[in-house]
Amino acid sequence: MLTFRLEKTSGTARAGLMATGHGDVPTPAFMPVGTQATVKALSPGDLRDIGARIILSNTYHLSLRPGAELIQRHGGLHRFMRWDGPLLTDSGGFQVFSLGHMRKLTDDGVTFRSHLDGSEHTFTPERAVLLQEQLGSDIAMAFDHCPAYGEPEAKVREATERTHRWAERCLRAQASKDQALFGIVQGGWSAELRRFSAETIAGMGFPGIAIGGVSVGEPRALAYAAVEHTVPFLPSDRPRYLMGVGSPEDLVRNIAAGIDLFDCALPTRAARNGSLFTRTGRVNLRNAAFRDADRPFDPACDCSTCHGYSAAYLHHLLRADELLYYRLATIHNLRFILRLMEDARAAIIGETFPTFAEGFLTGYRSTDEETRLVQKERWLERRRERGEPNDT
Amino acid sequence: MLTFRLEKTSGTARAGLMATGHGDVPTPAFMPVGTQATVKALSPGDLRDIGARIILSNTYHLSLRPGAELIQRHGGLHRFMRWDGPLLTDSGGFQVFSLGHMRKLTDDGVTFRSHLDGSEHTFTPERAVLLQEQLGSDIAMAFDHCPAYGEPEAKVREATERTHRWAERCLRAQASKDQALFGIVQGGWSAELRRFSAETIAGMGFPGIAIGGVSVGEPRALAYAAVEHTVPFLPSDRPRYLMGVGSPEDLVRNIAAGIDLFDCALPTRAARNGSLFTRTGRVNLRNAAFRDADRPFDPACDCSTCHGYSAAYLHHLLRADELLYYRLATIHNLRFILRLMEDARAAIIGETFPTFAEGFLTGYRSTDEETRLVQKERWLERRRERGEPNDT
Numbered sequence: 001m002l003t004f005r006l007e008k009t010s011g012t013a014r015a016g017l018m019a020t021g022h023g024d025v026p027t028p029a030f031m032p033v034g035t036q037a038t039v040k041a042l043s044p045g046d047l048r049d050i051g052a053r054i055i056l057s058n059t060y061h062l063s064l065r066p067g068a069e070l071i072q073r074h075g076g077l078h079r080f081m082r083w084d085g086p087l088l089t090d091s092g093g094f095q096v097f098s099l100g101h102m103r104k105l106t107d108d109g110v111t112f113r114s115h116l117d118g119s120e121h122t123f124t125p126e127r128a129v130l131l132q133e134q135l136g137s138d139i140a141m142a143f144d145h146c147p148a149y150g151e152p153e154a155k156v157r158e159a160t161e162r163t164h165r166w167a168e169r170c171l172r173a174q175a176s177k178d179q180a181l182f183g184i185v186q187g188g189w190s191a192e193l194r195r196f197s198a199e200t201i202a203g204m205g206f207p208g209i210a211i212g213g214v215s216v217g218e219p220r221a222l223a224y225a226a227v228e229h230t231v232p233f234l235p236s237d238r239p240r241y242l243m244g245v246g247s248p249e250d251l252v253r254n255i256a257a258g259i260d261l262f263d264c265a266l267p268t269r270a271a272r273n274g275s276l277f278t279r280t281g282r283v284n285l286r287n288a289a290f291r292d293a294d295r296p297f298d299p300a301c302d303c304s305t306c307h308g309y310s311a312a313y314l315h316h317l318l319r320a321d322e323l324l325y326y327r328l329a330t331i332h333n334l335r336f337i338l339r340l341m342e343d344a345r346a347a348i349i350g351e352t353f354p355t356f357a358e359g360f361l362t363g364y365r366s367t368d369e370e371t372r373l374v375q376k377e378r379w380l381e382r383r384r385e386r387g388e389p390n391d392t
Numbered sequence: 393m394l395t396f397r398l399e400k401t402s403g404t405a406r407a408g409l410m411a412t413g414h415g416d417v418p419t420p421a422f423m424p425v426g427t428q429a430t431v432k433a434l435s436p437g438d439l440r441d442i443g444a445r446i447i448l449s450n451t452y453h454l455s456l457r458p459g460a461e462l463i464q465r466h467g468g469l470h471r472f473m474r475w476d477g478p479l480l481t482d483s484g485g486f487q488v489f490s491l492g493h494m495r496k497l498t499d500d501g502v503t504f505r506s507h508l509d510g511s512e513h514t515f516t517p518e519r520a521v522l523l524q525e526q527l528g529s530d531i532a533m534a535f536d537h538c539p540a541y542g543e544p545e546a547k548v549r550e551a552t553e554r555t556h557r558w559a560e561r562c563l564r565a566q567a568s569k570d571q572a573l574f575g576i577v578q579g580g581w582s583a584e585l586r587r588f589s590a591e592t593i594a595g596m597g598f599p600g601i602a603i604g605g606v607s608v609g610e611p612r613a614l615a616y617a618a619v620e621h622t623v624p625f626l627p628s629d630r631p632r633y634l635m636g637v638g639s640p641e642d643l644v645r646n647i648a649a650g651i652d653l654f655d656c657a658l659p660t661r662a663a664r665n666g667s668l669f670t671r672t673g674r675v676n677l678r679n680a681a682f683r684d685a686d687r688p689f690d691p692a693c694d695c696s697t698c699h700g701y702s703a704a705y706l707h708h709l710l711r712a713d714e715l716l717y718y719r720l721a722t723i724h725n726l727r728f729i730l731r732l733m734e735d736a737r738a739a740i741i742g743e744t745f746p747t748f749a750e751g752f753l754t755g756y757r758s759t760d761e762e763t764r765l766v767q768k769e770r771w772l773e774r775r776r777e778r779g780e781p782n783d784t
Contacts, residue, residue: 037708041715066683066708074686080705291458294466313472316429316458323433326715 002180010353060095076136156188198233215244281365394572402745452487468528548580590625607636673757
């Protein structure tokens with residue numbers, strides 16, 4: 001039920017078309033994150049208006065609330081959340097491993113306590129596949145072991161080998177013919193382990209392959225290296241999905257590296273925190289300079305927020321903590337990212353991608369690396385205090 | 393710039409057409425409350441979609457943040473919030489008096505501290521008129537002294553007489569020809585004082601008259617009596633506005649009593665709390681019965697929420713505290729109220745209003761009076777603890 005056609009390459013960047021049972025996805029594509037069966041603050045209509053072609057939702061969260069069986073009874077996740085476009089679900093692996101001390105790991109699977117009510121649950125590869133079949137997403141992800149940043153290499157190797165065994169079990173467990181199952185490459189920061197994992201997963205015949213284990217708090221250079229050490233060993237006729245990325249600059253760099261699919265909670269979370277994207281970098285809307293700014297936040301942006309409202313009004317809504325702010329800001333940040341993907345794709349098709357990428361990266365002031373890590377650490381810390389799993 | 397044409401009466405109920413510089417308002421009409429230049433969780437497009445014909449905003453809040461002068465510089469409140477329909481602003485009187493101990497009252501005006509930053513401000517009748525002219529609403533309200541519930545009659549008389557003196561000052565201060573200024577009747581729970589106030593305010597020539605001093609925590613019967621003691625002394629060729637009302641049953645009863653305009657934060661606030669209107673009464677969406685309800689919340693409702701989503705999905709969004717919930721629930725509750733007004737108007741024009749009202753009130757299970765007062769008291773208490781003024 002999933003086909004991928006490579007349309008064009010420009011350098012190592014690729015433009016393709018991924019066809020699913022719920023519609024086509026031109027790639028490179030970014031998937032807005034709809035953790036709890038809703039992209040925070042947006043309706044399905046909003047998502048269509050900003051040009052979203054595929055969205056992601058979370059098996060971990062949905063299986064705990066409202067329950068995958070309930071969603072299945074109600075006709076599946078597309079119908080439950082009224083999104084009739086392509087849908088990818090992650091397997092819950094990333095969330096379950098981010099629970100840290102709350103989990104018990106065996107080769108069979110992971111037992112953990114719900115962050116909602118402390119109830120005990122077990123995810124195995126088989127159960128992760130079953131849950132995703134109940135949700136009825138177009139693309140399911142294999143259940144993987146995602147090591148934390150900083151684990152010793154022996155542990156990372158163990159996690160990688162377990163991920164491979166679990167990938168086999170996921171393939172065997174798959175019962176649905178309507179759902180494509182993607183494998184996940186692990187391997188941490190070792191070139192050798194990444195290659196081993198990429199070749200192993202690629203050899204299993206998955207219709208698409210994801211690169212996992214990045215976006216776990218590591219320095220940016222390590223993530224780029226992990227991608228570089230993986231991509232050459234992936235089949236060119238299958239979509240490649242880099243999980244948990246990213247920021248505008250990371251998207252452009254990883255498109256250049258040959259990635260087709262991305263997801264990340266950053267654009268939506270940053271929007272809610274007052275941090276809005278422009279072509280020259282992220283801007284804090286709380287800045288007093290916006291108080292009297294009777295002009296669009298970004299005159300170069302084609303989103304309905306920039307077309308419909310002034311920066312001063314957005315600044316007012318943010319300061320007053322008004323609900324409308326979250327919707328308008330999320331529309332802006334997601335539209336920025338989706339347009340960036342559209343522009344990147346057009347540049348690949350026009351064989352001008354290297355110029356496009358260089359132009360973008362030169363103009364875009366990247367959030368300072370250290371600030372970025374400190375922010376991420378702080379955010380992870382807050383989540384841990386509340387006992388919540390990561391949803392990036 | 394404001395005309396009112398009485399089209400039809402059915403019993404004492406009235407159907408009319410109020411024309412403003414930003415469009416016509418068929419009456420009876422309910423004004424959604426947009427305290428801080430936004431009806432919480434909705435965009436102007438949402439408001440148009442649900443049939444809102446006029447909305448209300450708050451001079452108290454807007455003058456403190458972002459400031460009336462800023463809004464004037466940006467072309468007025470219509471343009472600032474991108475609402476191009478009719479707009480009414482209250483004068484800030486109700487909010488300032490609800491601050492309690494934070495204020496200092498003289499015959500000149502009220503000095504109070506901002507609930508936002510403790511800064512000191514003074515509202516006088518002249519300043520309330522000026523601020524509203526800066527905001528540029530279609531309808532401004534006179535600055536009145538709204539006594540708290542439970543004040544002794546001598547105090548209420550004093551507040552009523554002060555309200556009359558301030559009404560005169562507001563009229564004299566009015567400089568804009570584009571804005572209609574409505575007078576406000578006070579008088580508490582005394583029939584004699586209400587009549588005195590109604591006749592006094594009516595004699596001043598305001599193009600519209602409001603009934604103030606209700607919806608301050610009193611038993612329901614007192615509010616009905618206050619309206620009954622006021623309406624007979626109001627001119628029939630001017631719109632009559634009952635401030636801070638209300639619930640579906642109170643709207644129908646007061647339309648029957650001859651009221652044309654209403655505003656209330658209840659429908660939007662109740663929605664955010666999970667309390668949704670149906671023709672048979674308010675329903676708590678948190679109820680476990682909705683968990684598996686794969687059907688519209690209210691099949692009889694014509695709103696986009698009931699047409700677009702299942703009750704189970706709304707229940708899920710509410711339990712998960714998802715931002716989309718607030719928008720969808722607010723759309724439902726406001727559409728319920730606006731449709732009730734449309735139906736009431738059609739019944740008046742068809743001369744069947746008494747039957748319509750009886751049918752509605754028979755079918756609608758009113759929130760138990762005591763529960764209602766306890767809830768309101770609790771809510772006021774929470775606001776007081778936070779030092780926030782009432783916004784109903």
